[in-house]
Amino acid sequence: MKTLASIFLFLAAVLCCGFSIYLWSLPAEGQDGPPLRYEIWVELDHAQRMLHGREAISWTNTSRDAVPDMLFHLYYNAFKNENSTVLEESKEESLLVRARVKEGEWGWVDVKKIDLEDGRDLKPTAEFLARDEPLHPGDQTVMRVTFPEPIAPGATVRLRCEFESRVPRSGMRTGYYKDSYFIAQWFPKPGVYEEGKGWNCHEYHANAEFFADFADFVVHITVPENFVVGSSGKLEGTVPDKAKKTATYTYGQSRIHDFAWTASPEFIKVEREFIGNQEVTPEEYEETARRLAIPLEEVKLPDVKMTLLIEKQHRSQIDRHFKALRTALKSYGLWYGPYPYETITMIDPPFRTGSGGMEYPTLFTAGTSLLKRQKVLSPEGVIIHEFGHGYWYGLVANNEFEEAWLDEGINTYSTGKVLAEAYGRGEFGASFKGIPLGWLLKLPVYYDYETDRAAAINIAEYDPVVTPSWEFYNGGSYGANVYMRAATCLNTLEGLLGADVMARIMRTFHMGYRFKHPTTADFIAVVNEVSGQDMNWFFNELFFNTLNFDYGVASVRSVEKPVHPLGVFEVNGKREVMTVRKAAELKKKEKSSRDNKIYVTTVTLRRFGEAKVGIGAPLKVRVVFADGSEEISQWDGQGRWARLKFEKPVKAKLAEIDPDRIWLIDSNQSNNGFLIKAKRECVFRAAAKFLFLIQNLLLAAGSVS
Amino acid sequence: MGHLKIISNGVSAVRRNPGMILWLWIIDFVFGIIVAAPVYFLINKDFGHSPAGEGLGRLNFIWLGDSIYRYHNLLPALAGWLLVPALIFILLSIFLNGGIIGRLAGGEKTTLQGFFADCGKYFGRFFRVFLLSIPVYVLVFGGLVRLVSAPFKLWAKNAAGEMPVIVASNLRFLITILLLSLVQMYFDYIKIDLVARNGRKVLRAAAAALSFVGRRFFRAWGLYLFVGLLFIAVTAVFIGVTNALPGTGIVAFGLGFILAQAYILARISSKILFFATELDLYRIFQP
Secondary structure (H helix, E strand, O other): OHHHHHHHHHHHHHHHHHHHHHHHOOOOEOOOEOOEEEEEEEEEEOOOOEEEEEEEEEEEOOOOOOEEEEEEEOHHHHHOOOOOHHHHHHHHOOOOOOOOOOOOOOOEEEEEEEEEOOOOEOHHHOEEOOOOOOOOOOOOOEEEEEEEEEEOOOOEEEEEEEEEEEOOOEOOOOEEEOOEEEEOOOOOEEOEEEOOOEEEOOOOOOOOOOOOOOEEEEEEEEEEOOOEEEEOOEEEEEEEEOOOOEEEEEEEEEEEOOOOEEEEOOEEEEEEEEOHHHHOOHHHHHHHHHHHOOOHHHHOOOOEEEEEEEEHHHHHHHHHHHHHHHHHHHHHHHHHOOOOOOEEEEEOOOOOOOOOOEEEOOEEEOOOOOOOOOOOOHHHHHHHHHHHOOOEOOOEOOOOOOOOHHHHHHHHHHHHHHHHHHHOOEEOOOEEOOEEHHHOOOOOEEOHHHHHHHHHHOOOOOOOOOOOHHHOOOHHHHHHHHHHHHHHHHHHHHHHHOHHHHHHHHHHHHHHOOOEOOOHHHHHHHHHHHHOOOOHHHHHHHOOOOOOOOEEEEEEEEEEOOOOOOEEEEEOOEEEEEOHHHHHHHHHHOHHHHHOOOEEEEEEEEEOOOOOOOOOOOEEEEEEEOOOOEEEEEEOOOOOEEEEEEEEOOOEEEEEEOOOOOOOOOOOHHHHEEEOOOOHHHHHHHHHHHHHHHHHHHHHHHOOO | OOHHHHHHHHHHHHHOOHHHHHHHHHHHHHHHHHHHHHHHHHHHHHHOOOHHHHHHHOOOHHHHHHHHHHHHHHHHHHHHHHHHHHHHHHHHHHHHHHHHHHHHHHOOOOOHHHHHHHHHHHHHHHHHHHHHHHHHHHHHHHHHHHHHHHHHHHHHHOOOOHHHHHHHHHHHHHHHHHHHHHHHHHHHHHHHHHHHOOOOOHHHHHHHHHHHHHHOHHHHHHHHHHHHHHHHHHHHHHHHHHHHOOOOOHHHHHHHHHHHHHHHHHHHHHHHHHHHHHHHHHHHHOO
16 A cells, blocks of 8 residues: 555656646747746745745746846735835825734745856845835835846746745735635746836735736645645646655646635635536527627637635535636636636635635635625625636736726626626625624615616716726725726626627627737727727726716706797787787687697706716607607707707606616716606605614614613 | 513503603604704705605615715714714703603603603703713723623634634623613612602712612613513514515505604603613612
8 A cells, every 4th residue: 555655656746747847848938838937846834934935937038128137026025014015005095904914924025046047146136126106115025136138039038036935924815824824926926028118017005916927837835734725727746745744736827927826724625517518508609609799619618627625614605606606607708708727716715814805817715704695695796706807817917007997897897797697686795793684684685786886986086997006096996996987887888889799899808818918098999999989088088087977857847838929929010919818818719729738848958077978979868758758869968058848748757868877877877867746755765764763863872861 | 579570560650651652752753853854855855856766765776876976075964963963862861761760650640741840850860870871881881891802802813713703793792782781770770769769869879779789680680681682572573574564655655654653662662661660670679
């Protein structure tokens, strides 16, 4: 038995080494593959909370520039001291302080050694840079090394690096608690070289995520033997070391731009398969192909191995997690393009590691709680959203520092659509002391787009959606703008262009920019191209400005049109005066005029907000009359107000602007319609509820007397 | 005499005083109307003519978003508007408590005149009791609750999973509620002592109440908690019935309104029941 085990170990070790050799023998970077390659060996020192790592990096200069240096992200230094950009920004933040590092819980990364393949030492040239305004000169999350000679276009540079990282107790998105670790942004990682501009390598900011180049990864992770490990990429082999009581796991993945992993003895590991042709019916494939106007073969979904690492305390929610992941794999795959990797790993974040709800290539963290009602779509929403980032951020890899809306906004929009289609409305997840209130009270149910809109309309005037992440007014503005406002604007855009056109836009954008780094301009270009319309005005008003959008109906009046107008008239060459009395007498005599009354309905429309619709995108106006008939009209919406007149034999009952609710971003939908006869019952109902609340508050206040 | 007998006597006392309940309800209702009126006019202005008004019956995020956008600058003013009436209502309750306990102690049929005479008679004394209660509340909830909660906090802080955190949090909440009940019960007995002995000296009454409660602590507290549980049961029934009501229609609105006011009446009745049972217990041991 022992011999068999030894043979097995030997074979596993050979397999791991073989995989590394295979990866490093792939064609030269920048020709067929991504410009970067990593092989990393990392060992977790559980007692000291340290990571001891070695890293081999090869980078190919795909630009036409001679590149004299290389900039690295050293994200763990964000938790090194209070001079880091993250902690300084967090202190300045009045709305939201997210990083609270206590004594003895600091984290850092030390680059012990960095040299070229030929042994020339780059460490003496290493320096920290902090270039983002306002400056935080004490920050050490970006390091520059200078090469002895510039890297010529097309040339490849190979570096070797040794580093030691202290895992922060529970930092932003990474950390440990007791025996559990979530390890992200942990290794020295080059920025993205942009031709003519140099390295795009921002500091770790409080309100920003990440940006990196596509790369091939091989990572060997050594942890205590009782730890369950989950990681980006595909597990290629495991080598236990009985003497040291550790195990080394080797993971590999090509064409991803980050690598995260987790280790904990508290995990239960569950694996299931997503079989494309079992999850999607032939009719669904055909419908998708028709809708997207692409060949049937292009919408077929591949099989994917799904792995869930879930905390033992949440084991009852295993099926719930997989159902949401299947839904996401199917919807994102059909709508935007097939999932291109063989694996996806879903992590129920280790308790108190501050790592929930975060995305990494081929791995994401979800987030749930012990007493979660089925009607509350909370783990589902997080799972779908974070998996969705595999598409928006993972595959279409925009710069999250500079244009975060491109992944967060698009993905929030996508999440809302997937949730709505698969689950319908979710219950508001209110709880008291960890106990869900839905068991006791009738809580509201909602679609994501409704809550997104509620946040979006209240943030419009703070910052444009397209703003560098660290330049937002505060964390609230960053979040509400790049997630909710962007998503609400995209829902509005879908309303304007139609669901099918929007679906084609998203598919075209996704497949066109897969494994690339698109910008907002690229997205707008795709919108214009696929829709066949110039939609620049839409983005100018709602993405690049802080303009509030609010059109409404100010008033509606229906008055009887006088049959005999008052005043002086020329009749057959004679001047006749029509008085009130005379008009009344004439009206009495003319029976027909009593039966055929004409009413003039005047609808006054107003543009309350600063944002305007485009010249070619007028607003629809619907007027409903007492007999049920309707008049549809349009307003170009360019002025501050407009008046529409209708002459009908009946009075108007209701006037509505944007009756189809296309303009979801409208910040006051309550004024979009005007009923001539007020509906008091609704007002009384709301007021009665408020009265009841006040009565109870008064009695509660009185009880302390 | 057992708790059930005392509660039975208390319920009889409540039933003997429908007029008192009605007056207290009218005061609460009118006061509530005064406070809620500006909000009614605001809702009427913005939603009266809007088709979106139809959604006001239930919370939805479309009109809620609109309202936050429109009124977020008004929130501090609204908070202020609610705070001032709340403070006035505390004073009013101090005034009314005199009438409630005075009439219950008298045992005669409650008349409006007699009720308000007692309100006026005891207001000064009860106001001093209220002043005395302020530092006690501060001491208990500023210090004692934290002290008693500390082990639970520590337990939650070192927890390896969610369950200890939830349990600790709920235990802390329970402790807070139990301490609140203790403080409220104690100050009730001070008022009862002042009325029963027709005393004027609050500190002497406080000492007497302390002695009274101290000597039969569990009996007094058990009784108080028993009545409290009855009130919680009534609240649970109210929530259950409200959840079962249909959401729309004038009948549903009418039923909902009547039910809500019935609950307010039940709240007021429970307050009288607290005093009546405490008075009964007091009389058993301090005849």
